[in-house]
Amino acid sequence: MRNTKLAVRCLAAGAVVAFVATGCSNSSSSSSGSQTITLYNAQHEQTTDALITAFTQQTGIKVKVRSDDEDVLTAQLEQEGSKSPADVFYTENSPWLAQLDEKQLLAPIDAAALQQVPAADSASTGDWIGVSARVSVLVYNKDKLTAAQMPTSIMDLADPQWKGKLELAPAETDFWPIVSSVAKTYGDAKALAWLKALKSNAAPNDNIPDNETVVSDVNKGTGDMGLINHYYFYRLQAEIGKPAVHAALSFFAPHDPGYVLDVSGAGILKSSKHQAAAQKFVAFITSAAGQTILAHSDSFEYPIGDNVAANSELPPFASLQPNSFSVADLGTGEDAKTLLQEAQLL
Amino acid sequence: MTSSTATAAPAPPRIARARRGRAGWLVYVSIVIALGLLSPLVLVALDARQAGWTEIHRVLFRSRSRQLLVNTVELSVVVVTAAAVIGTAAAWCTERCTLPLRRLWTVLLVLPIAIPDFVAGYAWHSIRPTFTGLWAAALVMTLSTYPLIYLPVAAALRRADPGVDEVARSLGLGRAATFRRVTVPQIRPALIGGSLVVVLTLLSEYGAFEIVHFQTFTTEIFTEFQFDQAAASALAVPLVLLGLLVLTGESRIGRRGRTSRTASQAARMARRRRLGYATAPVLAALSALVALAVGVPIGTLIYWMQRSERSTLPAAATVGKATWATVDYSALGALVAVALALPIAIMAVRRASTARRLIERSTYLTQSLPGVVIALSLVFFSIRYAYPLYQTSLLLVAAYAILHFPLALVCVKVSVVQAPPRLGDIGRSLGRGPVAVFARVTLPLIAPGLIAGFCLVFLTATTELTATLVLAPTGVHTLATQFWAYQSEAAYGAAAPYALVIIALAAVPGALLGLWFDRERYSRLSTEQYSRPAALEPAS
Numbered sequence: 001m002r003n004t005k006l007a008v009r010c011l012a013a014g015a016v017v018a019f020v021a022t023g024c025s026n027s028s029s030s031s032s033g034s035q036t037i038t039l040y041n042a043q044h045e046q047t048t049d050a051l052i053t054a055f056t057q058q059t060g061i062k063v064k065v066r067s068d069d070e071d072v073l074t075a076q077l078e079q080e081g082s083k084s085p086a087d088v089f090y091t092e093n094s095p096w097l098a099q100l101d102e103k104q105l106l107a108p109i110d111a112a113a114l115q116q117v118p119a120a121d122s123a124s125t126g127d128w129i130g131v132s133a134r135v136s137v138l139v140y141n142k143d144k145l146t147a148a149q150m151p152t153s154i155m156d157l158a159d160p161q162w163k164g165k166l167e168l169a170p171a172e173t174d175f176w177p178i179v180s181s182v183a184k185t186y187g188d189a190k191a192l193a194w195l196k197a198l199k200s201n202a203a204p205n206d207n208i209p210d211n212e213t214v215v216s217d218v219n220k221g222t223g224d225m226g227l228i229n230h231y232y233f234y235r236l237q238a239e240i241g242k243p244a245v246h247a248a249l250s251f252f253a254p255h256d257p258g259y260v261l262d263v264s265g266a267g268i269l270k271s272s273k274h275q276a277a278a279q280k281f282v283a284f285i286t287s288a289a290g291q292t293i294l295a296h297s298d299s300f301e302y303p304i305g306d307n308v309a310a311n312s313e314l315p316p317f318a319s320l321q322p323n324s325f326s327v328a329d330l331g332t333g334e335d336a337k338t339l340l341q342e343a344q345l346l
Numbered sequence: 347m348t349s350s351t352a353t354a355a356p357a358p359p360r361i362a363r364a365r366r367g368r369a370g371w372l373v374y375v376s377i378v379i380a381l382g383l384l385s386p387l388v389l390v391a392l393d394a395r396q397a398g399w400t401e402i403h404r405v406l407f408r409s410r411s412r413q414l415l416v417n418t419v420e421l422s423v424v425v426v427t428a429a430a431v432i433g434t435a436a437a438w439c440t441e442r443c444t445l446p447l448r449r450l451w452t453v454l455l456v457l458p459i460a461i462p463d464f465v466a467g468y469a470w471h472s473i474r475p476t477f478t479g480l481w482a483a484a485l486v487m488t489l490s491t492y493p494l495i496y497l498p499v500a501a502a503l504r505r506a507d508p509g510v511d512e513v514a515r516s517l518g519l520g521r522a523a524t525f526r527r528v529t530v531p532q533i534r535p536a537l538i539g540g541s542l543v544v545v546l547t548l549l550s551e552y553g554a555f556e557i558v559h560f561q562t563f564t565t566e567i568f569t570e571f572q573f574d575q576a577a578a579s580a581l582a583v584p585l586v587l588l589g590l591l592v593l594t595g596e597s598r599i600g601r602r603g604r605t606s607r608t609a610s611q612a613a614r615m616a617r618r619r620r621l622g623y624a625t626a627p628v629l630a631a632l633s634a635l636v637a638l639a640v641g642v643p644i645g646t647l648i649y650w651m652q653r654s655e656r657s658t659l660p661a662a663a664t665v666g667k668a669t670w671a672t673v674d675y676s677a678l679g680a681l682v683a684v685a686l687a688l689p690i691a692i693m694a695v696r697r698a699s700t701a702r703r704l705i706e707r708s709t710y711l712t713q714s715l716p717g718v719v720i721a722l723s724l725v726f727f728s729i730r731y732a733y734p735l736y737q738t739s740l741l742l743v744a745a746y747a748i749l750h751f752p753l754a755l756v757c758v759k760v761s762v763v764q765a766p767p768r769l770g771d772i773g774r775s776l777g778r779g780p781v782a783v784f785a786r787v788t789l790p791l792i793a794p795g796l797i798a799g800f801c802l803v804f805l806t807a808t809t810e811l812t813a814t815l816v817l818a819p820t821g822v823h824t825l826a827t828q829f830w831a832y833q834s835e836a837a838y839g840a841a842a843p844y845a846l847v848i849i850a851l852a853a854v855p856g857a858l859l860g861l862w863f864d865r866e867r868y869s870r871l872s873t874e875q876y877s878r879p880a881a882l883e884p885a886s
Contacts, residue, residue, distance in 0.1 A: 038820055044834075045831040045832075046835060046837070064820045064821040065820070065821060066737075066815075066818075066820040066821070067815070068816065069815075071571045072571065072718060072816060075722060076722065076725055076816055079722055079729060080725065080729055081729070083729050083733060083736075085736070085737060085820065171568075171569050204559070205559075207561070208559070209556040209557055210834075213471070213557075215836075216836075222476065232836070235835065235836040235837075239654060239836050239837060240653055240654070244653070298835075344409070344410060346569050346570075
């Protein structure tokens with residue numbers, strides 16, 4: 001039984017060491033002299049890290065990051081309420097900021113920062129700010145379809161000729177603005193019928209978990225085409241290299257209800273005890289310097305600040321012709337969610 | 347088991363009193379632990395109330411819910427059956443047969459538990475994207491959950507008295523009949539406990555199902571989360587009900603005539619059966635199992651790393667830091683889980699009563715809830731009542747202990763069932779204090795269960811993602827969160843090393859577990875010292 005006793009002692013000793021180590025790591029992080037803000041981040045971590053490094057260099061303010069999916073972070077912020085340790089919330093899609101704004105958890109953004117981006121891309125209340133943008137497109141497999149065959153309107157996807165050829169990721173927030181835009185153009189009843197046709201065309205691929213999977217499936221030829229935001233295609237291309245890419249993008253006709261500009265945004269928590277530093281961070285990521293970092297990152301989103309050119313891999317921002325659907329039209333995405341659920345896509 | 351021994355042969359009054367005194371104290375401790383473990387249900391109830399009846403009605407009573415229920419039940423039946431057969435067969439091979447490279451197998455067979463579910467799901471999906479639906483989900487889950495049955499069953503086989511088998515054989519019972527009528531009752535608590543944990547794990551599984559497009563209540567919770575957190579919690583209600591149903595069913599089966607006399611038998615290692623002609627097929631079967639469960643995911647990860655064009659492979663220092671954080675939190679979580687499981691196991695095993703059974707059963711319930719629901723309820727509680735703890739490592743350790751508590755309990759309970767309580771009483775009667783008896787008699791006897799429980803919780807915690815993202819101290823990364831961060835950016839090449847480290851880490855406790863039991867084999871002499879007093883007991 002000596003073995004047993006030895007093991008028990010080892011376990012106990014290990015526990016003590018681990019506890020001490022954990023304790024140490026906690027105390028060391030809180031004893032920094034300069035100011036530190038906490039960022040709740042639902043954007044792609046590598047891009048956020050690049051922004052933070054430049055921000056800290058410029059201002060001396062340190063940034064601690066907590067990353068998670070935007071729906072979970074929103075739920076967490078709502079649970080935390082006025083005691084939230086977060087100063088800034090940076091999301092991939094605007095509905096989550098709109099939801100927090102509706103619950104009055106956000107503080108107004110400084111006017112100077114808001115002026116750095118187009119007014120239509122930020123909250124009308126001025127409580128959150130647009131940071132970057134992307135457009136909805138079709139991705140198709142070049143061995144299965146040609147550019148000429150591709151539908152030019154989102155409504156054409158309901159055509160029975162696409163049965164079994166379409167992949168959809170309806171649980172992605174990216175899908176909501178498209179649904180909402182169609183509903184705004186044609187009304188809820190027609191939008192619902194369109195969604196149901198889409199579901200039937202996409203089956204059994206009507207419930208792909210995310211856009212990364214859609215674009216990778218289409219590239220492999222599992223699906224003939226899919227509905228995504230443009231950047232997923234460029235990310236896949238960066239990851240596997242151009243020779244391995246068998247997919248291509250197809251844009252909708254100018255101003256088609258499916259040609260939507262999606263906005264990423266950031267908001268400052270009302271409960272933040274570092275309002276000034278938080279304002280500085282938000283101003284920085286929307287400034288020319290911050291937007292340039294965004295443009296050069298592997299995120300392949302479009303910067304929306306004045307005069308900052310997009311990543312050279314992308315078609316120029318000015319060449320895009322999305323419809324007039326805005327973040328204000330999208331709101332919290334409630335209409336889209338209800339339609340998706342009625343169509344049994346959610 | 348224990349109850350039958352107690353009624354068949356009443357112990358001397360003095361000892362009985364001593365035991366009762368200790369047990370009463372244990373019940374109170376157990377109630378406190380159980381209440382702590384059940385606290386996440388309070389938030390589920392509050393949220394469901396906040397969502398309101400109309401919202402719950404909308405979410406629960408639509409055509410989709412019926413399909414979700416059918417999916418969940420079908421999958422549970424298929425997976426539990428397959429995992430029980432595979433887990434028991436594998437345990438029999440490593441514990442009772444002369445298997446070549448036995449030690450290696452004991453490590454390899456446990457490894458699948460350390461393959462994060464989302465890695466396994468992605469691996470299968472990328473090999474065959476049409477790999478979807480019930481059978482895909484069943485295959486992925488069987489391969490990842492059979493160790494939950496293998497480990498406790500192997501521990502039970504190791505501790506079960508081979509003498510009974512030998513007697514049965516010598517009295518002319520065939521091999522198959524001996525297994526069915528003698529061995530199965532001996533490993534039944536382990537088998538049932540393991541199956542229970544498998545079902546509960548299936549109820550709360552998310553990552554793998556999402557990838558193979560299989561919808562259950564839990565995948566639905568994650569979708570509903572995008573609407574309304576309160577409504578998402580309402581969807582947890584059927585999970586809790588299903589969990590209760592399974593627990594009730596289990597206690598029915600569990601109660602049915604357990605004839606095992608292991609409680610009063612000492613452990614003697616069984617003589618291993620020569621495999622002979624069977625060696626090749628058995629090795630082939632085990633190799634196929636390990637190739638599917640471990641080889642496929644690892645192969646995919648290596649393929650990702652090779653295919654990646656980006657130069658963003660993570661720096662060694664980042665991997666090191668994430669590894670340390672993972673080991674630190676998981677080991678502490680495992681320790682806490684095992685420490686909490688011990689009183690509950692002793693309480694439940696030493697005397698059977700409805701109240702005790704209820705207390706023990708209740709502690710399994712949280713396993714049927716997805717990690718994110720438990721994590722958010724801990725946010726709820728710590729924000730209101732323990733703010734200084736919020737987003738500290740302590741809270742994360744507590745979360746791991748709560749999330750994986752049943753895994754610890756199953757293993758610990760198996761050992762406690764097999765440890766003769768009378769040895770402790772004899773220790774007391776010889777004048778030793780309760781602490782000394784516990785440390786020198788009880789603890790060594792149940793050590794295999796404690797260590798198995800520790801390893802199982804540790805392995806599972808290293809792959810935990812959703813609760814870690816919510817509760818880890820801000821700025822701290824674990825291997826799982828880093829994998830997630832890169833993978834959700836389609837940077838598969840950069841993500842892969844983190845998953846590989848998780849798997850490598852898992853080999854350590856797996857190996858330790860195997861080596862540990864082997865060493866115990868060699869110190870058989872000391873074990874046999876304990877068999878003498880047990881043999882003197884009137885009940886045996």
